[in-house]
Amino acid sequence: MTTPHATTPHELAVLRQRYRLERERRVRPDGMAQYRDTEAEFGYYAADPYTAPTERAALRDTVDVAVIGGGFGGILAGARLRQQGVKGVRIVERGGDFGGTWYWNRYPGIHCDIESHVYLPLLDETGYVPDWKYSPGEEIRHYAVRIARKFDLYADALFSTGVTSLTWDETAEVWIVATDRGDTFRATYVVNATGTLTEPKLPSIPGIENFRGHTFHTSRWDYAYTGGTPEGGMTGLANKRVGIVGTGATGIQVVPHLARDAAHLYVFQRTPSTVDIRANRRTTARDVGADREGWARKRRENYLRIVSGEPEEQDLVADQWTASAGLLEKLLPSFRRQGDRKTFEVAYEAADAAKMNELRTRVERTVTDPETAEKLKPWYRYACKRPTFSDLYYPAFNRDNVTLVDTADTHGIERITENGVVVGDTVLELDCLIFATGFFVGASGVHTGKLPVHGRGGGQLLHSWAEQGPRTLHGFTSNGFPNLIQMGSFQNASSVNFTHVLDEQATHAAALVAAAEAKGALIEPSRETEDAWIAVIAEDAPDHAWFHAECTPGYYNREGRGRPNGPTAFPYGAVAFHQLLARWREESIGEVLQSRADARP
Numbered sequence: 001m002t003t004p005h006a007t008t009p010h011e012l013a014v015l016r017q018r019y020r021l022e023r024e025r026r027v028r029p030d031g032m033a034q035y036r037d038t039e040a041e042f043g044y045y046a047a048d049p050y051t052a053p054t055e056r057a058a059l060r061d062t063v064d065v066a067v068i069g070g071g072f073g074g075i076l077a078g079a080r081l082r083q084q085g086v087k088g089v090r091i092v093e094r095g096g097d098f099g100g101t102w103y104w105n106r107y108p109g110i111h112c113d114i115e116s117h118v119y120l121p122l123l124d125e126t127g128y129v130p131d132w133k134y135s136p137g138e139e140i141r142h143y144a145v146r147i148a149r150k151f152d153l154y155a156d157a158l159f160s161t162g163v164t165s166l167t168w169d170e171t172a173e174v175w176i177v178a179t180d181r182g183d184t185f186r187a188t189y190v191v192n193a194t195g196t197l198t199e200p201k202l203p204s205i206p207g208i209e210n211f212r213g214h215t216f217h218t219s220r221w222d223y224a225y226t227g228g229t230p231e232g233g234m235t236g237l238a239n240k241r242v243g244i245v246g247t248g249a250t251g252i253q254v255v256p257h258l259a260r261d262a263a264h265l266y267v268f269q270r271t272p273s274t275v276d277i278r279a280n281r282r283t284t285a286r287d288v289g290a291d292r293e294g295w296a297r298k299r300r301e302n303y304l305r306i307v308s309g310e311p312e313e314q315d316l317v318a319d320q321w322t323a324s325a326g327l328l329e330k331l332l333p334s335f336r337r338q339g340d341r342k343t344f345e346v347a348y349e350a351a352d353a354a355k356m357n358e359l360r361t362r363v364e365r366t367v368t369d370p371e372t373a374e375k376l377k378p379w380y381r382y383a384c385k386r387p388t389f390s391d392l393y394y395p396a397f398n399r400d401n402v403t404l405v406d407t408a409d410t411h412g413i414e415r416i417t418e419n420g421v422v423v424g425d426t427v428l429e430l431d432c433l434i435f436a437t438g439f440f441v442g443a444s445g446v447h448t449g450k451l452p453v454h455g456r457g458g459g460q461l462l463h464s465w466a467e468q469g470p471r472t473l474h475g476f477t478s479n480g481f482p483n484l485i486q487m488g489s490f491q492n493a494s495s496v497n498f499t500h501v502l503d504e505q506a507t508h509a510a511a512l513v514a515a516a517e518a519k520g521a522l523i524e525p526s527r528e529t530e531d532a533w534i535a536v537i538a539e540d541a542p543d544h545a546w547f548h549a550e551c552t553p554g555y556y557n558r559e560g561r562g563r564p565n566g567p568t569a570f571p572y573g574a575v576a577f578h579q580l581l582a583r584w585r586e587e588s589i590g591e592v593l594q595s596r597a598d599a600r601p
């Protein structure tokens, strides 16, 4: 990272002060408690608008592997298991089809904001070449289905079904999987691929339950009401006053479409996002080198190296993520920082300020009304919030039928009435109120207890972790919980291109199952093996806590509470982690293979 000349020490000091004031303006005393879940009387917001569940008998059978979750994590686990020759794979998915995030999120304007040629997994294997640099959501959802078909994952899949508990049967040495459809089937192995941003959240705004207009969450788009498709064309809104709450990565993609189709659009903003250049365009197979064998793997690896902080001579993707790769260190707990920490921080802050100045200038240059432009400027450090990308968002505010309602001083919308929304002295009447207010982080997995997991001796994974701290080997397996493999970034590695990480995890999970099958063994690390792994990730755990404590509130810092320091991920980046896993599979996989009870002397 080079130090830009444009930012002097004085300018940096002024910026720090401005960021501090903006943060103070936004922090709420209720922190995470400002949100409510979408259950009970709010269950309407989480119901599946796309597929009605079909009647089926409860299952009591046995499979080789139960995979929880039919998003890219689960699909990749299924594909890699198939490649290892595993036949009995049952994917259990809450949605009515495969796709995960791309099944649920179908809002108008939805696109992947990572380049499709590196985001879509298994392109070499499926022979598919996306023809846009950033694919629309529907293409991604259809591609997920294509992989599932290719690897025969539909045959035994259970849709519209949620797993409610996992219990290790000590005698039979299998997992008993219970679901909300009355199933209690057995599985020799369980792969947990439940994702991280799956449970929609709503703000606990007083009066929210009283609104008599139409309302829904962006992850359950109601096309029956709006008309149109994810491409837009929402004729049902032509005579409607629509409000959208939230200007995160979702809000940024939806707003231009609502602006075009609604009679009037009110955008309720609390904190502006950074909105960088998108430059989406059609691409040919030649542009991306798809005429060469192994092109997709090569491109993904090149991308992963750059966004993980590894030196790389060529930038094949060349987008805003790679251009700002040096600023991802604070975004990812797993990133290879180059050079001495102090020198790094000095250069980092200057590069950060230069980037944020550039993004604020972008607002000024695009939005014609100076007052609106001022409100749209982000005043925090780049990695405080999820970066977003759009060439349509700012121009939407130049339309006469769009009003930006800044709610920073009132900490969001103050009250909702039967007919609309109250912010300060302003009462705005609305026909439709849409929540682009995001998701609870990691809420569907075992970390929050929503999926109770009872291991050896009936012990609950979460209780055991609450007492002793989270314990895993490589994030995948834990002592006391045999044949349970967890996917996700915890004590593992992360990247902005998460499907790449998921594919490496799926490969690893399938190799564990294959090794256990070959030996007739159980997969279970010893406590000593876990200790050794925790020591590795603790050795150089990044000190990001101070950075996020100074950030404007959001889900990255638990709404202003900060981000805990400590060993939450492998600290040297995804590339090094994947190399470590590959070596471990070659040399040491035997250390987690334990004899089954019937084979013990």
Ligand code: NDP
Binding pocket: 111, 112, 113, 114, 197, 203, 205, 245, 246, 247, 248, 249, 250, 251, 268, 269, 270, 271, 386, 407, 411, 412, 413, 436, 437, 438, 439, 553, 554, 555
């Ligand atoms: P976010 O949590 O990022 O954003 C929620 C928005 O709602 C924020 O702007 C927040 O404001 C606002 N908000 C919450 N409560 C209130 C309130 N009471 N009054 C006014 N505003 C309120 O959710 P998103 O769905 O936008 O994104 C979630 C994640 O999903 C992203 O971070 C990204 O990881 C992923 N995503 C990825 C995409 C892709 O293309 N790959 C596309 C879309 C999403 P404040 O900031 O002040 O809290």
